[in-house]
Amino acid sequence: MSQHDINKDNQLAEFADKVLQGKMNQPASSSDLDLLRLEETILHLKQTLPTDSPDAAKTKQMLVRLKARMKREEETAEVPFWKKLFDFQSNPQVGMLLVIVAVLILAVITVPSLELGGSSNPTTGTANNNTNFLIGGGIVGVLLLVYWIFRRK
Helix, strand or coil: CHHHHHHHHHHHHHHHHHHHCCCCCCCCCCCHHHHHHHHHHHHHHHHHCCCCCCCCCHHHHHHHHHHCCCCHHHHHHHCHHHHCCCCCCCHHHHHHHHHHHHHHHHHHHHHHCCCCCCCCHHHHHHHHHHHHHHHHHHHHHHHHHHHHHCCCC
């Protein structure tokens, strides 16, 4: 940047400060065409833009209107089906259903592997069934406890 450009920048900055303070209301330089156009732009912006900030009542009214509009748009927004389905906060039954399905899948996978022997003795089978029942009940209890802890309160 040359000394001449820095001088123009300083003149324009001083002019803008005077306009904002209310000391200038017409262009100051008439020799430089670029500087004259920039000063006219600053004056035009000063006249166009409001000088006062809104009062507290108007600000509060604008905020209330904004919140009401946001709420209306949220209500009218189309929510995808899968988001509605897996929204556990508003639909805890889906969470419980998923826990039950997980328990059933786990039971189907683990119950056959818990058979300890291939013996045909009926008393051994009943002992294994009691063990399987206790293990399955424990798993269900743990999953229900996890669901109870993370449910919406």
